[in-house]
Amino acid sequence: MFNLEESIKNWLTSFYRFNAFQHGSIEEMEQHLRDHIEDLIDDGLSEQEAFDKATKSFGSAESIAIDQHKSNKPIHNSHSAMYLNYLKIAVRSFSKHKSYATLNILGLTMGLIIVLLIGLFVSDELSFDQFHKKKDQLFRVVENQHYAGQPLFPVAVTPTALGPALESEYPEVLNFMRYTQNSYVFRQGENKITENGGIMADGSLFEMFSFELLDGDISSFSENLNGLVLNENLAEKYFPNGTPVGKEIELDGENYEVLAVAKNVHGNSHIEFDYVTNFEKYLQEDTSRASNWASNWLYTYVELDPQADLSNLNDKIIGLIKTNLSKSVSDIYLQPLLDVYLGEVDFTAEVSTKGEMMYVKIFTIVAIFILLISCINFMNLSTARSAKRAKEVGLRKTVGASRRELILQFLSESMIMAFFASILAVAIVIILLPVFNQITGKSFDLAYIFSLENGMRLVVVVVASALLTGLLSGIYPAFVLSNIQPLRTLNKYASGRRGEWLRKALVIFQFTISVILITGTWVVYSQFSFIQNVDLGYDKDHVIYMFVNDQRKVFAEEVRKISGVENVGLSNRHPGYVMSSTSAFDWPGKNPDESILMHFMGVDENYIPTMKLRINEGRNFLALDSTTVMINERAKELMGIKNPIGQTITAYGERKIVGVVDDFNFKSIHNKIEPIVIFKLDAPPRAYIKYDPRQEEKIQSEIEQVWNRMYPNQEFNPYFLDRDFNEMYEAEKRTGSLSTYFAILAIFVSCLGLYGLVAYAVEQRKKEIGIRKVMGASVSRLFLLLSTDFTRLVIFSLILALPIGWVVMDQWLDNFAYRINLSIWVFLSSGAVTIVLAIATVSYQTLKASYDNPVNSLRDD
Amino acid sequence: MISKNLTAASSKPIILGILKQGSSYGYLIIKKIKEMSGGEIEWSDGMLYPVLQRMVKEGTIRSKWIVDDAGNTRPRKYYEITELGKKELLEEKKQWMKVHSVLGLLWDIEPSV
Numbered sequence: 001m002f003n004l005e006e007s008i009k010n011w012l013t014s015f016y017r018f019n020a021f022q023h024g025s026i027e028e029m030e031q032h033l034r035d036h037i038e039d040l041i042d043d044g045l046s047e048q049e050a051f052d053k054a055t056k057s058f059g060s061a062e063s064i065a066i067d068q069h070k071s072n073k074p075i076h077n078s079h080s081a082m083y084l085n086y087l088k089i090a091v092r093s094f095s096k097h098k099s100y101a102t103l104n105i106l107g108l109t110m111g112l113i114i115v116l117l118i119g120l121f122v123s124d125e126l127s128f129d130q131f132h133k134k135k136d137q138l139f140r141v142v143e144n145q146h147y148a149g150q151p152l153f154p155v156a157v158t159p160t161a162l163g164p165a166l167e168s169e170y171p172e173v174l175n176f177m178r179y180t181q182n183s184y185v186f187r188q189g190e191n192k193i194t195e196n197g198g199i200m201a202d203g204s205l206f207e208m209f210s211f212e213l214l215d216g217d218i219s220s221f222s223e224n225l226n227g228l229v230l231n232e233n234l235a236e237k238y239f240p241n242g243t244p245v246g247k248e249i250e251l252d253g254e255n256y257e258v259l260a261v262a263k264n265v266h267g268n269s270h271i272e273f274d275y276v277t278n279f280e281k282y283l284q285e286d287t288s289r290a291s292n293w294a295s296n297w298l299y300t301y302v303e304l305d306p307q308a309d310l311s312n313l314n315d316k317i318i319g320l321i322k323t324n325l326s327k328s329v330s331d332i333y334l335q336p337l338l339d340v341y342l343g344e345v346d347f348t349a350e351v352s353t354k355g356e357m358m359y360v361k362i363f364t365i366v367a368i369f370i371l372l373i374s375c376i377n378f379m380n381l382s383t384a385r386s387a388k389r390a391k392e393v394g395l396r397k398t399v400g401a402s403r404r405e406l407i408l409q410f411l412s413e414s415m416i417m418a419f420f421a422s423i424l425a426v427a428i429v430i431i432l433l434p435v436f437n438q439i440t441g442k443s444f445d446l447a448y449i450f451s452l453e454n455g456m457r458l459v460v461v462v463v464a465s466a467l468l469t470g471l472l473s474g475i476y477p478a479f480v481l482s483n484i485q486p487l488r489t490l491n492k493y494a495s496g497r498r499g500e501w502l503r504k505a506l507v508i509f510q511f512t513i514s515v516i517l518i519t520g521t522w523v524v525y526s527q528f529s530f531i532q533n534v535d536l537g538y539d540k541d542h543v544i545y546m547f548v549n550d551q552r553k554v555f556a557e558e559v560r561k562i563s564g565v566e567n568v569g570l571s572n573r574h575p576g577y578v579m580s581s582t583s584a585f586d587w588p589g590k591n592p593d594e595s596i597l598m599h600f601m602g603v604d605e606n607y608i609p610t611m612k613l614r615i616n617e618g619r620n621f622l623a624l625d626s627t628t629v630m631i632n633e634r635a636k637e638l639m640g641i642k643n644p645i646g647q648t649i650t651a652y653g654e655r656k657i658v659g660v661v662d663d664f665n666f667k668s669i670h671n672k673i674e675p676i677v678i679f680k681l682d683a684p685p686r687a688y689i690k691y692d693p694r695q696e697e698k699i700q701s702e703i704e705q706v707w708n709r710m711y712p713n714q715e716f717n718p719y720f721l722d723r724d725f726n727e728m729y730e731a732e733k734r735t736g737s738l739s740t741y742f743a744i745l746a747i748f749v750s751c752l753g754l755y756g757l758v759a760y761a762v763e764q765r766k767k768e769i770g771i772r773k774v775m776g777a778s779v780s781r782l783f784l785l786l787s788t789d790f791t792r793l794v795i796f797s798l799i800l801a802l803p804i805g806w807v808v809m810d811q812w813l814d815n816f817a818y819r820i821n822l823s824i825w826v827f828l829s830s831g832a833v834t835i836v837l838a839i840a841t842v843s844y845q846t847l848k849a850s851y852d853n854p855v856n857s858l859r860d861d
Numbered sequence: 862m863i864s865k866n867l868t869a870a871s872s873k874p875i876i877l878g879i880l881k882q883g884s885s886y887g888y889l890i891i892k893k894i895k896e897m898s899g900g901e902i903e904w905s906d907g908m909l910y911p912v913l914q915r916m917v918k919e920g921t922i923r924s925k926w927i928v929d930d931a932g933n934t935r936p937r938k939y940y941e942i943t944e945l946g947k948k949e950l951l952e953e954k955k956q957w958m959k960v961h962s963v964l965g966l967l968w969d970i971e972p973s974v
Contacts, residue, residue: 024926025910028887028938032906035888035935059905067908071915 002048008033011055018065019399020072033058069400086412093413100385103756104378105421108473110749111374112425112465114742117432118367119461121440125360127268128341132210134303137174139310139334141166141300142347143321146329147583148594149638150674156347158300158321158332160283160292163202165320166300172308177204178279178298179271185549185714187250188238193715194547195234197274200282208303209271216245216260225281228256231274235261251277267443270341270353271299293325299351302334310334329583329595346670349579358815359735366517366742373510373746375473377753378414380503382477384760394486406482414474419466426462439737441730504793507754511797511834512804514750517743518830519805520812523822524736527813530820531729537664537673538575539612542696543721544703545688552683555710556606559687562702564695569607572684576725578666578676585677586650587639596638599666599674600651602681608661610690618645618659621680628680630659635675651677668728672817688721747834751841758790758842762849770854779850786846787839794838798831863902871902872912873921874953877946880922884941887913913940921946 008030015026033054040050094101129135141162145153163176179201185192203222206213206229214232221227228249235244235258244258256277265272283290304313314333321330335343342357396406429436433444548555548570556568573580583595590596605621608630621628629649636644644657663673691699700718707716726733762769769782777785806822813819863871879885879893891906916922923943928936942950 022914024938025914027936029907029910031886031935031937032888032891032910036906054906057906059907061907063905064907064911067911068914071911071918 002051004037004047004051007051014061015065018061018068020065020068022072025068029058083412086409087416089409090413090416094417097385099759100381100756101417103752104381105417105424107374107377107749107752107756108418108421108469109424109428110745110752111371112422112469113428113432114370114745115367115465116425116429116461117436118363120429120436120444121442122360122364122367124268124442124444125342125355128355129269129337131268132208132337134208134210135337137304137306138208138337139302139304140337140340141302141332142335142345143296143330143332145597146331146595147597148591150597153597154345154347155296155330155349156299156351157296157349158298159294159296159325160289160298161324162293162321162332163298163300163302164290165324166302166317169320170313170316172305172313173302174305175204175208175303177202177208177301177303179205180298182277184251184275184277185253186234186238187253190713191715192711192713194717195274197272198277199271199273199275200277200279201273202279204303205276208301211265211269212263214261214263215243216258218260221259221278222280224257224259225278225284226254226256227259227278229260229262229276230258231262232264234274270351272351272353293321293328296330296349301337304334327583327595348581358812362735363738363742366739366746369513369517370742370746370749371469371472373513373753374749375469376506376510377749377756378417378473379476380506380753381756381760382410382414382474383480383503384757389481390484393481393484397484397486403482407478410478410481411470411474414477415466415470418470418473419463421469422462422466426458439741440734503757507757507790507793508797508800510750510753511794511838512801514743514747515798515801515830515834516805516808517739517746518833519801519827520809521736521739521743522826522830523809523813523820524732524739526820526826527816528729528732528736531669531732531816531818532726534665534669534818536576537613537662539690540576540721540725542693543611543688543690544700544718545686545721546707546716546718547685548687549685549711549714551710552685552687553604555706556604556687558706558710559689559703562699562706564692564699565703566690566692567606567610568690569610569688570604570681570684571601571607571686571688572603572681573601573666574686574724575611575664575666575688575721576668576728581674584651587641588647589640596675598635598651599676600679601666601676602679602684604681604683607688608678610688612690613664614662616660616662618657620659625658625680626682627653627655628658629655630661630678631657632661632673632676632678633663634673635677636660638675649677651679655679669818670816747837751837754790754794754838754841755845758786758845761789762786762845766849766852766857769849769852770857773850773854774858779847782850783843783846786849787842790842791835791839794835798834802827802831863898868902868904871957872904872909873916874950874957875902876909876912876916877921877942877950877953880940880942881947881950884939886937886939890940916946919945921949 011033012026012030015021015029036054036057037047037050040053041047045053132138140156141158143155143158145155147153157180158178160178163178166173167176179199181196182198182200183194183196184198186195187193203218205211206218206221213229215235216229218229221229228251230238230244238244238249239247239258243261245260247258248255249258250256262273262276304310318331318333320332321328335345340351341353342355342360344357393406396409401409430446433446437443552570556570559565559568578599578601580601581597581599583597585596585598603621605623605625608615608620615630616633618630621630629651631639631644631649641647644660647657648654649657661678665673666676667674689703703718704716707714765786769786772782772785805827810822813822875894876890879890885893887909888906891904891909894902894904913922913924917924917940921943922940924938924940926936927939
């Protein structure tokens, strides 16, 4: 039997399912239905017919609820209100879970600090030479020399006649510029000061390159043989009162006119100078100089027509030197200006301000990895917490939140965190700048970072990194969390096991990276200390040297009298930096078709004992020797002479070989030892003083006294051989200390993540632990139970990381001619370090949980 | 039969128009629409209520429950047009007339303004 009241009641129930309907509106609809049914009954329908017709015409509760839901939304600015709401929820959620939020923000901040610092470093490295307006048209001319039995020999310097020949013979070449480093003795009043930072250049320097002039006029530089351009520093030093432009200054006893003052070029140009003199002056001193094709000593640059075809031109010019010098072994090609600083070719006679593309690449990869590690922490912590937030999600979904809205909400939480972390990171980076400058040898300052242009860039970087980090770390948790089924969240036993395998994979990934970084650091450090202690073949320690302009023998004799000075030797080259080489030497039995490159240097009879070079055959030079030479073992080998002593070698005249010295490193340790011929000179200009380190200060001051007595108007300017040596390996040293910091941060951030995960796992298993304790489990047993899981992950990372680290580091070491052998112990030790750190991280939480009184965990609910 | 979209678009001016003639409640409003359109405008009755609530929120109409003291009739929620609603109706009227005249010109019938 049909019951109208019962049917209406059932019908209404279908509306109560939806909470879109506000108070009273269901009642209103009920009255509507009743009115309609009444009218239909009046029209003669039965109760049941009337009910069926009225409900059908009313429509389904569901479709009305959807309409109602839409009309419930706020009318104006619904979006901004929504976003405000997200913000509110995010802030609430942070303040509710303070330790979780702190952990997350801390991790992200660490990651961002690294990214910002590396970003600064890399962008600075990449900015080299970018300020030249014609940068895309400018090229450096470089050589590939080919010698029999020796590897390809790339050389950065070229002969004098090359530049003009390129310009006159090839229409694509619009202009050329040659320069070389030079030093002059500046005179200031009665004092003479050697300034080493000079260059001698063609006047086209200022036409082709965009070095900024602060004062003066450069147009007469090409014609004015005694014209001079000073940088700000020297202008300030020699003309403290007012502009130097138009004034004269004495260089090497000759008057020069200051034409202009140039802005200091330091830090972003591979061509550096303190002052510029005119190359034309050098050419005019001897007219034969301009046509020299034989000696490579100048950096040559050309400016090409913008339409020029580079590879075509390279094909045409390749043999230009050989055409003009039949015995030459040099091919030339054009190297783009922007490739010079970070170029990967290891040129001989390269400029001293050379960067390393390898480090730029390594650091970029490290930055990306560390950012990834911190994003992974965020993902892991967020998804692990999904159980806790599941109820919230369930509730939101039930009251009508769409998946899109939930994703937006979670993303905005991660973005807000990332934004906060970015600001924190910038602040910390600013505090760290001085330390960072010290490590990298750069000179970033606040003025630089906050200058208008860079300040804007900074804002862009911060916002971009916040968005990127927020998105990267938030997107996965957002999808996981928003996918939670409301019904399952009402279930009390809903767990956070969802996505557990992914969390584990991510933990493995981040620890793998950390271990690779740790081993990398270890290897870089070992290699660096190996280099410092490698047998160079000479003794670099406790040697002072200086340039002596005249009375060299007398000076050496005077210094030798100082007690504590072991010996004084004279030479024309730095023992660790002999770049002069020629293939012009000849000896009996030499194959005339073969070209063999020999380096050469000149020393007096005291030099070899002073530097403790080992003599393997024959004898040292005697004071009266004049046409004698010594060679090294490598030269002996290449020359193919069994008994070289007493043989004659033709090298700038005929000379007798009197001795063979053991191989010594006269170039970077990156290079294998090359052949060298040592000439006997009477009094070459560099004095090397070997002294007793226990009396270092006393000896130095006594040397200075001798100097001041003999050269009252010349500046005493001593150098230290071991410092030079350290500077040569500055790049390795920097990499060493930078990678140490990076590795520390990486492992710290990884442990931070692990800490969060363990804290969460312990929280999840609180009850289980309580019950186990009640049942009699010991603390050590519980500790093992809780730690094993995570330790296993870390061990798995080790297994992954070790082979990868091995391959990568082995490749890096191949850059060195002298390298350590990778030992399995390095890898095992860094593995051990990682495990110890990971266990320490896990222990705190697990021990706390194991010692906790089970009553606490079992009491609630 | 009038299409769904057109029905939805015209619901507001129609409701405002009906309420302009005097306050009314849901069931009566639907009844009137059906009568006036000769059943051509098909509403499922329930759809009216979300629209009414939306309009209340916008401020073009307002509502109040009226319970007959004698208890002869059921309590009903009456809707009446507000000043804002009247203005809105004028605006709607202008727009509909514009559409009407454009269509009229296109289809060669006299605009009946």
